[in-house]
Amino acid sequence: AFYHTDIADWGMALHLARCAGPQAKVLVDTGHHYHSQNIEQIVAWLLSEKMLGGFHFNDRRYADDDLTIGSIDPYQVFRIFHEILYYEWETGQKADIAYMIDQSHNLKGKIEETIQTVTMAQQLFAKAALVDHAMLSQAQMKCELISAESLLQDAFNTDVRPAIQEWRVSKGLPPDPLKTFLESGYMERITNERRARNMNNVSSYA
Numbered sequence: 001a002f003y004h005t006d007i008a009d010w011g012m013a014l015h016l017a018r019c020a021g022p023q024a025k026v027l028v029d030t031g032h033h034y035h036s037q038n039i040e041q042i043v044a045w046l047l048s049e050k051m052l053g054g055f056h057f058n059d060r061r062y063a064d065d066d067l068t069i070g071s072i073d074p075y076q077v078f079r080i081f082h083e084i085l086y087y088e089w090e091t092g093q094k095a096d097i098a099y100m101i102d103q104s105h106n107l108k109g110k111i112e113e114t115i116q117t118v119t120m121a122q123q124l125f126a127k128a129a130l131v132d133h134a135m136l137s138q139a140q141m142k143c144e145l146i147s148a149e150s151l152l153q154d155a156f157n158t159d160v161r162p163a164i165q166e167w168r169v170s171k172g173l174p175p176d177p178l179k180t181f182l183e184s185g186y187m188e189r190i191t192n193e194r195r196a197r198n199m200n201n202v203s204s205y206a
Helices: 010-020 039-048 074-091 110-128 133-141 145-156 161-170 177-184 186-199
Strands: 026-029 052-057 098-101
Touching (some): 010 026, 010 039, 026 039, 039 052, 039 074, 074 110, 074 133, 074 145, 110 177
Parallel strands (some): 026 052, 052 098
């Protein structure tokens, strides 16, 4: 970020969490790092230290912009999810992580942006789940950099939307949540209800 913060970086956060006691963990906010910071490396390190408590997911261009997840750099979010899944494959342990959304709904509608974020997170997580961890591990051990990178790129470039839509239908959910919301008329209905309610609230000054 371009500004000073009391907790300067993830290393200080890790130190403070350890000083606070066994219940304290580090929260990774994807908008709070230095530019060009390798956030997925931080995630991998905190996982190995069993000190990753959770995420505040957003995206950014300049500072802590709190933009919609994946709106600027979806590949970074994919790499973060990959590190989580790779850790679970490598250790055979489930990562106990709290996933939270930390966005500023200034220009986009709050509900629409939240739906957009959740669906994007589903897509990026599904893409990360396609990486063949065994093949990746072998490529890394042999220092076959192009092969290792290609495994990630191929997974990221896979269109997982049809599979996700099929999964939603199997759960009785709409295949396209955003389209369903926009066609529901819910936003127009609550907007009119709030307008009518506010018109009845008359304020006066002494």
